[in-house]
Amino acid sequence: MSRSRRPGAANAAVPSGRRRSSLWGAALPAAFYDRDVAVVARELLGAVVVVDREGTVLAGRIVETEAYAGRDDPASHAYRGETPRTRDLFGAPGTIYVYRSYGVHWCANAVTAPHRHGSAVLLRAIEPLVGLDRMHTRRGTRDVRALGSGPGKLSEALGLTGDDSGGRWTRGPLTIRRGPVMDDAAVLVTPRVGISVAVDWPLRFAVRGHAHTSRGDGWRPLPPRPRK
DNA sequence: GCTAGGATGCTCT
DNA sequence: GAGCATCCTAGCC
Numbered sequence: 001m002s003r004s005r006r007p008g009a010a011n012a013a014v015p016s017g018r019r020r021s022s023l024w025g026a027a028l029p030a031a032f033y034d035r036d037v038a039v040v041a042r043e044l045l046g047a048v049v050v051v052d053r054e055g056t057v058l059a060g061r062i063v064e065t066e067a068y069a070g071r072d073d074p075a076s077h078a079y080r081g082e083t084p085r086t087r088d089l090f091g092a093p094g095t096i097y098v099y100r101s102y103g104v105h106w107c108a109n110a111v112t113a114p115h116r117h118g119s120a121v122l123l124r125a126i127e128p129l130v131g132l133d134r135m136h137t138r139r140g141t142r143d144v145r146a147l148g149s150g151p152g153k154l155s156e157a158l159g160l161t162g163d164d165s166g167g168r169w170t171r172g173p174l175t176i177r178r179g180p181v182m183d184d185a186a187v188l189v190t191p192r193v194g195i196s197v198a199v200d201w202p203l204r205f206a207v208r209g210h211a212h213t214s215r216g217d218g219w220r221p222l223p224p225r226p227r228k
Numbered sequence: 229g230c231t232a233g234g235a236t237g238c239t240c241t
Numbered sequence: 242g243a244g245c246a247t248c249c250t251a252g253c254c
Contacts, residue, residue, distance in 0.1 A: 150247070
């Protein structure tokens with residue numbers, strides 16, 4: 001992505017649905033998610049999350065994701081097998097998995113292949129496109145960068161909760177729509193954020209230099225903190 | 229602008 | 242009871 005086409009710069013201030021059709025394409029089908037989790041995480045960059053309910057449309061372009069490789073990944077919720085909490089994580093590709101993090105924040109995922117393996121892509125950051133007023137109200141801030149620059153923040157801004165878990169990203173009210181294809185040069189690949197195991201696996205994908213990512217380009221995992 | 233540390237409450241052992 | 246896929250803010254430079 002060149003500087004002259006900074007992701008979303010031209011569309012960031014669109015306030016209503018008038019130009020929506022130019023902002024996103026059709027909902028990504030289940031077959032999109034029925035692939036390797038790292039491939040899906042990479043290709044979700046540039047796609048648009050759309051929440052259309054209660055007469056209000058909210059949308060944001062995905063600018064950061066992380067892949068969690070199911071039962072094979074010690075950092076994944078699926079590593080210890082299926083539990084009541086992770087039931088939706090073992091759903092079919094395209095299933096919505098929303099869990100509560102640190103007892104405070106909701107975090108949204110898209111389940112991928114292989115089926116019933118617990119692989120999923122965590123949505124880590126979005127660039128708000130539509131419904132900014134509602135997102136500002138929900139987040140309690142006027143800082144546009146604080147609306148979606150983190151998994152808990154974007155879930156709050158879009159109103160995603162555990163009630164949405166188990167649904168499908170392939171049909172309303174929650175959908176992920178096709179976006180522009182990102183050049184490899186525009187994609188930053190780094191280790192994942194905020195985990196204590198498998199910290200060197202390069203499964204975090206972000207739009208290089210984008211202002212709305214959660215940690216910026218300079219992210220490196222820190223050495224483990226000594227416990228209290 | 230950056231960093232360290234505390235708050236939070238759910239889940240699992 | 243320990244650990245945690247996070248966030249916010251005070252304090253520092």
